[in-house]
Amino acid sequence: MALSKNVCVLFKRCFQNKLSFKYLSTHSQPPIFPGAKAEWTQKLEFTGTHSYSPLPIYQVLDQQGQIIDASEDPKLNSNILEKMYKDMTLLNVLDKILYESQRQGRISFYMTNYGEEAAHIGSAAALTTNDVVYGQYREVGVLLWRGFTLPELMNQCYGNAEDKGKGRQMPVHYGSKNLNFVTISSPLTTQMPQAAGAAYALKGKNRVVICYFGEGAASEGDAHAALNFAATLDCPVIFFCRNNGYAISTPANEQYRGDGIGGRGPGYGINTLRVDGNDPLAVYNATRKAKEYAITESKPVLIEAMTYRVGHHSTSDDSSAYRSKEEVDHWSTNQNPVNRFRMYLQNNNLWNDELEKKWLAEARKNVISAFEEAEKRPKPNWSEMFKDVYETMPDYLVKQMESMQKHVEQYKEHYPVKNYSK
Amino acid sequence: MATLSSTPTMLNLASKASKLLSKRLFSTTKVATAKQMTVRDALNSALDEEMEKDERVFILGEEVALYDGAYKVTRGLWKKYGDKRVIDTPITEMGFAGVAVGAAMAGLKPVCEFMTFNFAMQAIDQIINSAGKTFYMSAGRVNVPIVFRGPNGAAAGVGAQHSQCYGAWYAHCPGLKVISPYTSEDARGLLKAAIRDPDPVVFLENELLYGVQYPISDEVLSKDFVLPIGKAKIERPGKHITIVAHSKAVETSLEAAKELAGKGIEVEVINLRSLRPLDFNTITASVVKTNHLISVEQGWPTCGIGAEILARIMESEAFYHLDQPAIRVTGVDTPMPYTKSLEGAALPQVADVVKAAKKLMKVK
Ligand SMILES: Cc1ncc(C[n+]2csc(CCOP(=O)(O)OP(=O)(O)O)c2C)c(N)n1
Ligand SMILES: Cc1ncc(C[n+]2csc(CCOP(=O)(O)OP(=O)(O)O)c2C)c(N)n1
Ligand SMILES: [Mg+2]
Numbered sequence: 043m044a045l046s047k048n049v050c051v052l053f054k055r056c057f058q059n060k061l062s063f064k065y066l067s068t069h070s071q072p073p074i075f076p077g078a079k080a081e082w083t084q085k086l087e088f089t090g091t092h093s094y095s096p097l098p099i100y101q102v103l104d105q106q107g108q109i110i111d112a113s114e115d116p117k118l119n120s121n122i123l124e125k126m127y128k129d130m131t132l133l134n135v136l137d138k139i140l141y142e143s144q145r146q147g148r149i150s151f152y153m154t155n156y157g158e159e160a161a162h163i164g165s166a167a168a169l170t171t172n173d174v175v176y177g178q179y180r181e182v183g184v185l186l187w188r189g190f191t192l193p194e195l196m197n198q199c200y201g202n203a204e205d206k207g208k209g210r211q212m213p214v215h216y217g218s219k220n221l222n223f224v225t226i227s228s229p230l231t232t233q234m235p236q237a238a239g240a241a242y243a244l245k246g247k248n249r250v251v252i253c254y255f256g257e258g259a260a261s262e263g264d265a266h267a268a269l270n271f272a273a274t275l276d277c278p279v280i281f282f283c284r285n286n287g288y289a290i291s292t293p294a295n296e297q298y299r300g301d302g303i304g305g306r307g308p309g310y311g312i313n314t315l316r317v318d319g320n321d322p323l324a325v326y327n328a329t330r331k332a333k334e335y336a337i338t339e340s341k342p343v344l345i346e347a348m349t350y351r352v353g354h355h356s357t358s359d360d361s362s363a364y365r366s367k368e369e370v371d372h373w374s375t376n377q378n379p380v381n382r383f384r385m386y387l388q389n390n391n392l393w394n395d396e397l398e399k400k401w402l403a404e405a406r407k408n409v410i411s412a413f414e415e416a417e418k419r420p421k422p423n424w425s426e427m428f429k430d431v432y433e434t435m436p437d438y439l440v441k442q443m444e445s446m447q448k449h450v451e452q453y454k455e456h457y458p459v460k461n462y463s464k
Numbered sequence: 465m466a467t468l469s470s471t472p473t474m475l476n477l478a479s480k481a482s483k484l485l486s487k488r489l490f491s492t493t494k495v496a497t498a499k500q501m502t503v504r505d506a507l508n509s510a511l512d513e514e515m516e517k518d519e520r521v522f523i524l525g526e527e528v529a530l531y532d533g534a535y536k537v538t539r540g541l542w543k544k545y546g547d548k549r550v551i552d553t554p555i556t557e558m559g560f561a562g563v564a565v566g567a568a569m570a571g572l573k574p575v576c577e578f579m580t581f582n583f584a585m586q587a588i589d590q591i592i593n594s595a596g597k598t599f600y601m602s603a604g605r606v607n608v609p610i611v612f613r614g615p616n617g618a619a620a621g622v623g624a625q626h627s628q629c630y631g632a633w634y635a636h637c638p639g640l641k642v643i644s645p646y647t648s649e650d651a652r653g654l655l656k657a658a659i660r661d662p663d664p665v666v667f668l669e670n671e672l673l674y675g676v677q678y679p680i681s682d683e684v685l686s687k688d689f690v691l692p693i694g695k696a697k698i699e700r701p702g703k704h705i706t707i708v709a710h711s712k713a714v715e716t717s718l719e720a721a722k723e724l725a726g727k728g729i730e731v732e733v734i735n736l737r738s739l740r741p742l743d744f745n746t747i748t749a750s751v752v753k754t755n756h757l758i759s760v761e762q763g764w765p766t767c768g769i770g771a772e773i774l775a776r777i778m779e780s781e782a783f784y785h786l787d788q789p790a791i792r793v794t795g796v797d798t799p800m801p802y803t804k805s806l807e808g809a810a811l812p813q814v815a816d817v818v819k820a821a822k823k824l825m826k827v828k
Contacts (some may be wrong), residue, residue, distance in 0.1 A: 150621035150804075201803045209803035214622040228625040229583060230555060235540065261554035271678055289555055291531040297554045427806045431798045439797065446809070458805075 088143030096301045097316040102323040107385025112208045116327055120392050129157040129186045130380050135405045144357040149199045157352030159381035161284055175223045176233040177187020179214055188221040195249025196416030203463035209422045221364040230259040234268030241279035250336045251279045260303045272342035278444040280332045281344045286351035291364040304346035312344045322378035421462040498679035499587045507537050511657040513687050524551040524560055524576030537728035561587035565594045568610040578614035581630045595664040596639030608661040610660045616668035618760050630762030634666040642739040644668045644710040653691030670711045693696035696743035702730035705821055706750040709760040710736040717760045720817035723746040748782040757790035758781045763796040791820045
């Protein structure tokens, strides 16, 4: 609309002043194409990756946990800092126990979050529970930060009777309506256009939507659709890319040829930040700035958090088939985000070995007891299978359910009825 | 009602015991010395041979090269044929399906692997609107010889979004050929036929069958072996009831047939192999002989493969040969639950087929 109005004005001006129009050479008039605002040039040159330097990576903490530029210190209070560290380490403990439980055949599937702790917690800490989260699947830290409890997590992984999802989803497909965390969807990238839609609905309500996605998922057509829609509809959404270097076995350099995912932002007309995803304070600052901008301007922001997937893709994957142990070791030791943050806390006398020991023991105890409780709980009642397909159960499903009811009643000695909730 | 679809039940102990018994009986009588091959190897060898035979054949998809495919169906092929013919793609189903269609239009023979057919939904416009219709729209001038393949149907423990059968979806569409193999012989013969076929073929594998071994003859192992697309196979002859099934449901039907044989009911089990074209002649010939029909499938009942078969029988002369209304045994008409026990209950089980057969034969 605005553009075509400009065009009309320009034409009107030209026609009113016929004389000057006649004598002006075309290139002294700025271009008025509706499709782009640009200047004329007489030099024929490719624009390419060589035309810009890659987006820089914003950092607050150095590898030793020292603040590099004091003016960038977010000055978080010690309670917040401690919670950040505790949630990062709790995430590690949780991953270790659930990963092993899958290996023992106690749950069917699991995905760890190793290496991405700072990206989860740094971004979660910069938002409030009122802000809506659309996740991909590797964002459990965000849930922990928001107060999703260990029993809730474990009940989901076991699909037991207490699971709010009634055992209908695979492990790690968490969701929480109370915590504004939308249930994970297995097909990649469907969350991105949905996040733009949710943000559109929340415009002007002082809330943002944050949408997490992997650099692999960014190759889906839905990612393009989401970025373009968010930009053109002015949606207050933060697209948060976890660029962890791999999509299962596919390394990032086979996934795209441009400057990562962040490099695409300006092309969509979206303000973009690239941040050290292993630096929780940098991620925090970036997410906070993004939220402020998204709300005050009602516009999307793209954040690309550079990190590394230290664990296997999932329990169905063995990453030694496609990357070296040295590579993984480098990231899990030298570049470990948890260690870096711990050094920061210790430098500021907020943490020490004794606290660490006590906390890890407590965390382990809590995780194991939640795990054992969840394992003991009965499975959802079998009749749940027929429910929630529609708001009101159609007759044919009622009939099938009744027929199963009769059957189970008749042969109950052949069925493990006692393992199911009443 | 003729369209009674299954009541979900779980295996009861009695049927388990008789299954074991009949299994033992069978193994002593049949092909004791035959060679065995897994469905995975059958698919892998078919791909390998067709790639060797025809330079134009190449594979593309997510993780198909270095990683050997998410389910290892392309194992060793990247090592053997290199980057040029086994191509890992970015995660863009719509993108690589479109690239495959373009390559086929330009004269190559792509085999496009979807990690599962659940993710092919992102690419369905390319499959149906482009691959399936280009030959027609170009007035027969542009072929799209392409195979879209990958696991289809219910897997184990992967929940609603990863567990569904697309047989009926694709079989609905003119321009596509749709194959749903059961054994290693099916997989080998039909994949080779699909790759050689000038039309686009949707090739629906089953994840749970990949690791299963089936006897395989020397004839099937021959490099020249192909099976005709559009021809069903009678897996087990019988005279009392015709059971029509595809993919893993054939296994369920065969087990039910064994159990029923113990009760004097002889079931003819037809393995459809192709869903489009559908081998209706084999079905009618069998129905005319047995006068009873059951269809078994893991997909949903509404507009399913069973619905199609029953409707066609209704429209044909064979209808007058039915002694009883035909029965569909299908997956439960809900999304797939994740929890293991419910997952089992949502799929047709041997006991469901046995129950349907007894109902037809009016025995307890
Ligand atoms: C549409 C679709 N295609 C393929 C898959 C299979 N798949 C699951 S996760 C994954 C890799 C995603 O990588 P990335 O987005 O980088 O996230 P990361 O695992 O690194 O966190 C793939 C290919 C899927 N779930 N959905
Ligand atoms: C997938 C799809 N969606 C919508 C349409 C309907 N449609 C036909 S042309 C058109 C506008 C295309 O605009 P543009 O690409 O700018 O081309 P122009 O008409 O300006 O040359 C639309 C929306 C379509 N053909 N296909
Ligand atoms: Mg990744």
